[in-house]
Amino acid sequence: MAPATASAITLTVNGEKHTLTVDHRTTLLDALRERLELTGTKKGCDQGQCGACTVLVGGRRVVSCLQLAVAVGDEDVTTIEGVANGEHLHPVQQAFLDLDGFQCGYCTPGQICSALAVLEEHAAGWPSAATEDVRPEAGPPALTPEEIRERMSGNLCRCGAYVSIVQAVAHAAEQTGGRTAEEPQKETKEPAA
Amino acid sequence: MKEFTYERARDVGGAVALLDADPQARCLAGGTNLVDLMKAGVERPGQLVDVRALPLDRIEPTDDGGLRVGATVTNSDLAAHPQIRRHYPALAQAVLEGASGQLRNMATVGGNLLQRTRCAYFTDTALPCNKRSPGSGCPARTGEHHNHAILGASEHCVAVHPSDMGVALAAFDAVVTYETAEGAAELPLADFYLPVGETPHLETALPPGALITSVTLPPAPVAARSRYRKVRERASYAFAIGSAAAALDVSEGVVREVRLAFGAVASRPWRARVAERVLTGQPASGAAFAQAVDAELAAAEALPLNAYKVPLMRNLVLALLTELAEEAAR
Amino acid sequence: MTTTAKPPAVGVAHSRVEGRDKVTGAARYASEHHFEQLAHGWFVLSTVARGRVRAVDDEAVRAMPGVVAVLHHGNAPHVATDYVSFLGPPDPTCAVFQNDRVPHAGWPVALVVAETPEQAREAAEALVVEYDEEAHDIAFRADRPDAYVPDQGSPVAAKGDLDAELAASAVVLDATYSTPEQHHSAMEPHAATARWDGGRLEVFDSNQGSMWVADELAKMFSLDPASVRVRSEHIGGAFGSKGMRPHQAAAVMAATALDRPVRVALTRRQTFAITGYRSPTTQRVRLGADHDGRLRAFGHEVLNLTSTLRPFVETSAALGRVLYDAEAHHTAHRIVELDVPTPTWMRAPGEAPGSFAVETALDELAERLGMDPIALRARNEPAVGPLSGLPFSSRDLLGCFTEGARRFGWADRDPRPRTRREGRWLLGTGTAAATYPSGAAPSTASVTAEPDGGFTVRISAADVGTGARTALTLVAAEVLGVDPAGVTVRIGDSDFGPAWVAGGSMGTRSWAWAVTSAAEDLRDQLALRGQDVPPEGLTARVDTARLLAELAKKERHSFGAQFAEVAVDVHTGEVRVRRMLGVFAAGRIVNPLTARSQLVGGMTWGISMALHEEAVRDPASGRHIGADLAGYHVAANADVPLVEADWIDDPVPGDPLGIKGVGELGIVGAAAAITNAVWHATGVRHRDLPLRPDRVLRAEEAGQGA
Incomplete structure (x- = not known):
């Protein structure tokens, strides 16, 4: 055989x-x-x-x-x-939709699955390459835009939707109780009608 | 990708027996490099022995105060481990600077050491490559080599080892434990990789059929003040074009101990022993740091497109040691 | 005339109408349609860069598990190649397996078809193809003696005596710039599934114009156009690469030969070889100015490469004909034929590389004049088209600079280079102008009033991620005076009739024109019928060809001002963009949400172009080395800071629509703004893209730093 x-x-x-x-x-x-x-x-x-x-x-x-x-x-x-709960979108999905965190949509399922994990990994206190001090004594890093960018960098988006993706992840983190920090610059995006 | 059989090993003995019985067999752990190379036609194993279910996924203290890292511990778990972050921060940083969150969840410590070069000539089966097809030649030397080796290469191969993790492991004198049908054995990381010479296809000193079971970090108080810096062509999710792990112990302005290893400059993680020797006992000053790194890089042999790596490594290491010295003074 | 009290739809931010499908994974792309008996085709591409296929040893491969066919030049059916399609003569790359000639590395030499993708891949890998290899020439250099002026487009445009004006200028700049080979790298690799269904050929494809591909396939395979249907509902990015390509032809050949559905999905590596790319350019810019900055001479000569199969011109010298006037104004293109794949359009073809050279040169000239770069541009603002003499339909470049400068904080900038430092980083800021044509092309569309009170729009448009489906929904809702929720827009189907493709930033403008016109027609018909909708519905259909022909001849363009702040570590060569702002004048914005995404996306491409993207060819083999997404870097998330795009009012008098495109504008000038900022940070001028760490470091080592 x-x-x-x-x-x-x-x-x-x-x-x-x-x-x-x-x-x-x-x-x-x-x-x-x-x-x-x-x-x-x-x-x-x-x-x-x-x-x-x-x-x-x-x-x-x-x-x-x-x-x-x-x-x-x-x-x-x-x-x-x-990811969605029946007809009810997950907060990460809703944030991608509302903040236009995608264009062609082809990288989007991967971005959303990745974002779900980013929120979990951050909640578990995992450091990232953007974390200034990785020692446990330094405490868990705040989920700054820089941290989100680094943690989401394994998901390429050729349309160039990164700015909205970072905003969507930050928004979803707030919705789901994650710690975030505001980008210092002024925000121009208006939410969708 | 040709067809292959698949076995999930339940214990180390079983895995070793499978590997011993079939020279065409390869270990499958995270698969992040092996499966990619199989798709590219570079690797064509007849059998995969899946080792991920083996009980080698723990990080445990050793009797002498070091840490033993199981071979199937994922990169993510290694980088998140409090003891690693506390006692060997450069190792956690190195791991976090590598690949992506997804790949770090899959890739393992054992697999990381065994990963193959990302030299584009190696991964394109239409082209000659002494590493993939011994004796076929090395077109990189006269072709595209801007991310190739400046240290320890030969006319037969100028590829670099892509690991970030390995650079920190090299700095911390890690020891690889493996198992064969004859039993368990150890290889210090310093002896793990073979010189390139005329046989670039022979990469490690592991005997055929060997299974890496763990990597041990000896106690190293100096490592508590360590750092990894990586330069790459985008801000994340890219291989290094130059990197360094450094640990520095300074007291009263004098370097008591220093650990230094370079990445992306050689066929292996490059332990900078010359620089360490020159620097130990010297004042922790920019001049001494420069002298030390220059001593290491004196052996560099650059090609036209990778000559920039010499100043890059010099500047990178100088900045890294300066940062560590400033921290120590604080 | 609008007779409704409904709130406006156009101009109000609206999330994508297909967005829910995209965030739940329900949206199906080209390779995601399943059929009984589906077979999988896998391309075998040439390993040599020039020569002839001597033999394809397909016998052993035919005996491999699951293999059902091996197509190659020895057995493939003859197809037509001498036709003229919707967009001109066909690309010879697409008519696969017609002869034994190999014109470049990665040329399709065979298609292996098997029951499963795994079997097809292994069999394709095992197929032995023998070649008679010939010496190849892939050396792209500015001094190629065989470069020639192409006889297409407007290769040369000139007025005045350039040499005389340069000689009379107080300050002269003569510099050469280069941009490398760049690849579209849409996230979705090209894929097509072809099948015969009730005597009709149906192709599920990923493309920028289903009508375009249907037209090509009908002509190539000598089929009745009515018997060909191409569908492309969701497209995972295109950027110019998704027109007629070899995979559609191969899928049709195999489906026809086997009489079963066949899918040909390209691997990522294959997309680098056979779906087009942006040619490298070398560009000489000569500027001469008086002390007050007024340009006397403007010269821009561009060389790009093409294949031996077909001339292609990267029209990089075109934007100077719009942006700046000068006494003497010379712009010219030349091309050189090499043993490489044929380049094609890529996001802002011409303008993207051209703006890097021109907008860097303007910055260099400003530096030599001791003038603010924005003031220099203001000094040379033309009243009419510098070469055409035609009036601008609307032009507010200076308004963009004024608003951008205010928001970016340009007035606080110390113009001296290498004066700001933060830790290991040198900081600098830079600016550049942007412009892109706002054309329109004829399209057909229909709008149907449904008996249930809803409306259905049908147009063979493509939404490659631009938000076209949503924009057309808003346009139709606005005209019909209904809530956008009551409008269903169906696109991506060649059965809906001829329409312009998603390209040239003309999609939304061209399609919106047709939809507006059809919706107006329907609204008028409904008014005459007292809003009575018959049981079968009521449809209005239009073709905008005549309307477009009536449009007055003018210079029609969008404009913008790009601003960037960078940080450079000259000891490692690392460059990071810290922030970007683009302010644009782009006509009437249909959907602020998606328009902003488009513009920010273009600017993000600018970051990628400035710092990352470069395809390298191995001189010995002629092969693209590192043809994957680890070897060809596009910007990752961590490379992209807060990039802001906004716009100023830009009414277009006399234009019935007032809509311009925003798909390409965002990349124009973006790379130059970044490299100008790198000069400001370091004092080193970079004229060759991308600014990889090795180049930045080498320039620093060479002592070019101030």
Whole structure:
């Protein structure tokens, strides 16, 4: 018998179990898009260089293009399709919509999944490369625009919506109780009607 | 990407047995480099041995006051760990300066050390590359090499090691523990990477089939005052074009101990032992810092497009040591 | 005439009408339509830069698991290439597999089709293609003896004696600037799914003009235009790269040969090779001025490269014909043919690289004159088109500078370079002008009054992220006097008839014209019928060709003033933009929310262009080295500070619409504002983009610093 190059796996995506047989070469990204028709997760580079395919695995953000489906194991996967509560948008989604945190929309699901994780990581006290003093004695950093920019830098946006993305994440952080700090410059954006 | 079999190892012995039995097998941990290289056709393993379920994901104190970091600890967990941040802040900073939040959640400590160069000739299978295809040549020397090595390279390869984490580990005398069918063994990071020479495709001193199980940080009080600085071509989410980890112990204006390692200048994280030797016992002054870093960089051999790395490293290290000295004086 | 008391829709910020679909993942892009029996095509691209394909050894690959076809020049059907499409002669790159010639590295030589993407990728990798390689030439240099003046567009425009005026000038600047090869890098790679459905060819594609692609496919495959339908509902960015490309043709070929749906999705690396790019430029600018700053001479000569397949002109010298007048005014383009892929339009084609050279040169001239750079521009403000003599439809460049200077705090600036320091950073500020044509092209549209009281707009427009769908919703609602929620805009479908593409900053203006006209027509019809809507609905359809022909001939452009503050660490070469402000005069703003995003997006491209973007070709192989998003850097979030865009009133008398485009304007001048700020910070003038740390450091080491 030839050694198996495909395996039967069970993926738990947005709380729903899916049993399928995958070619070992299949990434989580392709399993979601091609097999489960969950096309909200986007393929921007397929090389871990853009972040468009960001999903949460076991509650942590990962790039699903470099995650083999067979290796996901029994960890829960959350994709953009599982972020809203029914018809009720998550505050991060609502902030992206209201503050125009996107243009073409292709990087957006990855940005939103990443932003969800950024809020969690920040709440857990994780430092970032923008954190002046990483020692625990320095205390957790405030979620300044600089911190948001650094933490969101794994998600490229070619339309150039970063300014609105940072505002949307800051706004959502306020909504969800995160600590934020105001940008010193004057704000010009008017909210959508 | 060719077809492959997949095994999820349950214990270290099982993983080692699988790796030992199949020379075509490769360890899969975070997959952030391996899966990418498989898609590019650079890596073509026949079997993947998934080691992420192994019980190697802990950070524990050692008896002598150091820390043992399991090989499958993710970059994120390493950088967030209070003891790492307290006792080896440059290591936490180095990890945080690497890749992105998503990649750091996947990538592991063991995988980080084993990652391959990002030299664009290495990752383009249509082109010659001595590292990927021994004997085919190195077009980087006469081609695009603005982010290639200035130290320790050879005419056969001028690629750099892309790790940030490794630079801090090198500065702190980390020791790699691995397991083979023969049992456990250790390799100081200083001996972990092989010289480039005529065999750039042979990168580490690990025996075939070895599984990295942990990386140990010996106690190093000097590391508590340490810092990592990285220069790259965008403000985040980019590989270094030059970086340095430094730790400095100054008392009464004299350098008692210094640790210094460079990134993005060589085929490995580059421990700057010459500079350390020159500086130890000297006054903590700009002149002494400059003398030390110049002594290290005296061995630099630059190509036309990467000659800037010499002043870059000099300036970077000078600024870093000055900052640390000012902090110490405060 | 509006007979309603409804509040205005146009000019009021409105979030994107498809926004909810985009933030929930419901919006489907080109490669996200699933069909029974879908097969996956994977391109094999040439590894050599010039030569001929000697053999494609497809036998072994055909036997690989899942492989259903291997298309190449030895077996592909013949297609037409001698047609003239919607936008002129076709790009020869798109008619794949027609001969054995390899004109550049990354040329499509085969398509492997398999049951799954994994099988297709492995088989494509395994396909052995043998080449007869020929020596290639990819050396782009200013002194190429084989450069020539192209016979398209307006390659040369001139008045006066440039040499004489330069000789008579009190202050002269003669400098050469360069910009590198740049790539669009839209986040969504190109993808097309083709299938035959009831005798019609249907293609789900990602493009800037579904009508354009449908027209090309019909002509290329000699099909009845009515039997071709191209749909492109959501597009993950385009920036000029998403027109007719090789993947649509390959998908149609394979779907036809196999009689089953076939998707061809490009990998990120493949997008760098076959979807176009912005040519590198080398630009000589000569300026001569009197002591008071009045320009006597304005010269701008530009060289760009093209492929051996097709001439392409990066019209970088065009903006000088609008911005500044001089006694002698010479602008000229030349091109050189090399063994490289064919360049194409990329966000603000011409104006983006051209403004870097001209607006840096103006700053250099101001420095030599000891004059404020804004005052220098004010001194040379033309009353009419400097070369055309035509009046401007509206022009308020100086209003942009005045408002921008006030908000940016320009008056407090110490003009001397290298005077501000903060820790390891040297600080500086810079400014530059922006302009872009505001053209319009004929389009058709229909507006239907539905029996349920709603309205449906149909137009073959494309929303590539511009907010066009939302803008057209507001335009229709305004004319119809209804709430925008009552209007459904359907776009991205070639069945809706001919319309202009999302390009040249002409989309919203051209489409809004058609929608306005159709909605007015419908409103009038409804008034005549006493607002009675028949059960089948009531539709008004228009073609704006005649309306556009009636438009008076004028210089029609948008304008803007860019301001940037940078921090430079000259010891490491790092440059960070600290803040940017752009103030624009861009006609009537339809949707302030999305227009601002467009302008800020363009300015963000300016940061990326100034500091990051550069494609490098390996001289030995002719290949693009590092053709991925780790090798080709675009700005990441951390590179982009608070970038603000705003506008001043810009009425356009006599223009029935008053709308101008904002898609390209934001990038124009943005890179120059940043590099001018770098000069102010460091005293070092940079004339070659991008300002990578190695270049900044090298310039400092060379002692160019003050």
